[in-house]
Amino acid sequence: MSAGEWRGLRRVFRIPLGWMGVKADVDAELNFHIEGRIEELMARGMARDEAEAETRRLFGDYARIESEVERIDRGMTRRRTLAERAEALLADVRYAGRTLARQPVFAGVVILTLTLGIGATTAIFHVVDRVVLHPLPYPDPQRIVYMGWSWGGKGGYAGALSPRKFMFFHDQSRIFDGLVASRGISGTLGETSSGASVRGLRVTEDFFRVLKVQPARGRAFIREEFAPGAPTVAIIGNALWTTHFGGDPNVIGRVFRLDDRPYTIVGVMPESFELAEETESSGLIVPLRFTEDDLADTGNNYLVIGRLRNGVTEPQAKQDLELAFARYRAAFPDLVKKDDFGPVLFTYRSLFVSGLEPVLWILFAATLFVLLLGCANVANLLLARALSRQREFAVRTALGAGRGRIVRQVVVEALLLGVVSAVIASGVSLAGVRALTALAHGSLMRSTQLAVDQRTLWFTTLIAVAASIGIGLAAAIPATRIDLARNLTEGARGGSPSRRQRGLRNALVATESAIAMLLLAGAGLLIASFAKMRAVDPGFVRDGIVTARVAHVPAGYDSVSAIIEFERRVLERLRATPGIASAGATSSLPLVRGWNTVMTLDGNIDASEGGLEWRAVSSGYLRTFGIQLLRGRDFNDADSRSAPAVVIVSKSFADRWWPGENPIGRRIWIGRFRGTQGRAGPGDPVREIVGVVPDMKDMALDQLRPRHTVWVPQAQMQSDFALLPAFAVRATDTRAAASALRNAITDADASMGVPDISTMSDILVSSASYQQRWFTLVLMSLFAAVALGLTSVGIYGVVSYSVARRVHEIGVRMALGARPSTVVGLVVRQGMGPVVLGLAVGFVAALALSRLLTKMLFGVSPHDPRTFVVVAVVLMAVALLASYLPARRATRVDPLTALRAE
Amino acid sequence: MPAAPDLDLIRGTLDLLLLKTLSWGPMHGLAALQWIERTTNQKLQVEEGALYPALHRLEDKGWLDAEWGHTDRGRKAKFYRLTPAGRRQLATELSKWAHYTEAVGLIIAAKGVRT
8 A cells, every 4th residue: 555545545534643643653653663673683693682772872862853753743733734724714715605606696695785784884883983982183082181160059160261260270280291271263364355264273382292292294382482572483284284385395484474463384283183173173273372461351261171190080180179279269369259169170072072972872783783684684595595505415414524514614605705795895884984974064073083994994804704603603503403314315305494494584584573673663763853853933934044154254343343334234235135025133143053141130139040042133133033022122223332231032031030020121231140240340231121032942943941042232242242243134035145145245345255155944954953863864764774675685585485495385285276365375474473573572672772762852752652653564564565475476386386396 | 784884974965865765766764764875885874863853854844745554564664755846856955966066076176276
């Protein structure tokens, strides 16, 4: 027998060369050598003991040689086993590839299903990861906090500090690595008449230390640049650098003018740099130093951000601030009022929180469900396929292939499909993320968060592998419970599937139905809420309203009266325009973020209220929005600066302070909160209430409680108010009105810049609450629709399969005279069994889980019976159709053919 | 027993000798050793301690195949056989050896230094 044959046999029987095997092998080989030598020497006439001694001499150190040879063999065995396994796996992959290539439709359907599931899950994960898990683009973000000021109890708190407070805590508290105050700036770049308006931030010295970011080009500010009289310098954002400076690599040292003041560029921020306010980070950063005048300003207008020292705990931080506040109270007794509670810290992260954050987890769960559905369908397909290959498996098992070997083959097939899907899904998900961002109108993520990173790739890989292995095992394990004798004798037809296999398919259908019910119920509730919100009467006219907002007031308008004069010219022009029924100006439009204020009743120090909505409007504004006065009068041109100060209030505000009484003629002091009455100095005068208007939904259509609102005539505003004027007109032809608005503003002052023109419907659609609802609704409905589709395909598949396996039986029934309707009924009843079970489970689960949606619902109970019934009926109807179609096909079976198919 | 020849094997040539020996056909370790001794008229003695590590290393490199078989006298022995890769390796080693001996021969035959 030649060595080659031996080798072949060992391959066939896979003789393992284990650890013990190696040792025995080497010993046998060396002993053969020694025996041979001894015999050789004895044949030449040596005595046995002499021959043995000579052999030992010749051979040398037996133990050393033995161990060296063993070491070589063990390494060789290990490497060969690995290589063989890799080879076997590769062979499996090649075999799977060939099998799938022969069934392109099957492979295509599976890949499409998995791509959908993996792609959707990955896209939502990407968003969750950026928005919820890693929202801050700074190192060690959890140590960054911002400091606000609390008035304890009902007084609420401010999210910003005055310069004096900032300086004090900057110098006194020991818990920070750095503390920075910042305030936005805006200005016109370059030539005043043609320049673009930019926004940016003025920051104190610790800015770069707190955020731990550095300019990508040039350098950060140096200490001298914060000194009085230092030359003005600026660091520009990446966006400004590319748009305005054309990405000039030699931009450092260039001088530009902002509102006619020269700035030297010393740095450019990296593209990834982001602030909570995106427009600020894209603009410019300039040094901020507080002058004596600034320190006298008691307004809490500066955002204060700090980086906590390593190891500082929350209680330590609190204690440190309390001590510092005690010193502050001692140092500035005049500035501290009795309600002052001192500084409080908030996570900086909370400034970055997207309004969509709460819905993201729910959407993520929804995509996981969709993926699960897809996996169930694919497992079902693979199972059907594996069952039809049972004879092949049986033959292989009979030839000695272990069950594990066959399971591995099926799992490898699933993995191959999963990997191909994951690769496609990665591309699809990126498009999905872009679509999501577009759908959310930029309120979801910043553009720098769009890129795929390692975390997303890991997630995709993980989920694809987990799904594939799950699918492979779910299909392979039942399919390989092979009854050898039965399968080999019964022939390829295989008879009806075993009870256990049918049980698994039914479980899959039931699970799918339950998940579909859950997702459909969620989507249904959101749709009902959205419809309810759309139907809300906000209390003001929306149709035919066109608005214009001025983004930036150029230098030169240093007083409110100058702006009001500008407004007067615009309004005059608008009112003379044919087609415009009414026009007005305001400090803030409905459904747009406005101004807060506080007030105290005249003559009663303790009767104060905070958190009031404050709107300064021109005459004609209320009329434009069709707001009727419940009592009193509207503002008119007589309400000038020199006339008695007046105010119009909302009904709920009047009801709170003067229940059942006539508020007209009462007096309130806006901008004053307790104990400040009688203090001399500038500020808002005591105002007399001249009118009452109804409560409106002018914060958001789905606002639950009316917001107490005060309306003041624009002419009577404090003189230093930073008014950005907005206009509204009511017209029949909104397009003409839009151009009339644009022209009126440009003609009144060409340097005012291009206003933002939008209809009231545009404003509604882009309002945060509308956006959030729409975003959630679209995605939930999409996922629910996909779930419904996958489930019906699943039901269809299972019923079709069972019909195909029972062709013979159905043929017999028909031959014996069963009517088609009886056969259809039989098949449909069997198909619907697991569906009904799944629906019931899904119904209960939806009732339990819909409470998670409560925050996103509006005017609809989480257990809204109408939604639940409609959803259940829809699902039932789709399931009936999905099982009726294959059932009907069963009745077309020609009994003769069926019987002959033996 | 002849006197032990005083010719040490030049380092690195054992692989070449084994490959060449096995090119005549499968052999077990002892047979290969004896063949070398016989062919060189006992002038060359392979150190037995180096023989088996060398054979196993060559097997690990894929130049030899090793399988258990039976000797003419019915004993179980491990036979080594040259693989196609081993045959290629032998050709490489042979040409390397030819170059080496040629160069060494030139140096030895040289008569003084020409200037």
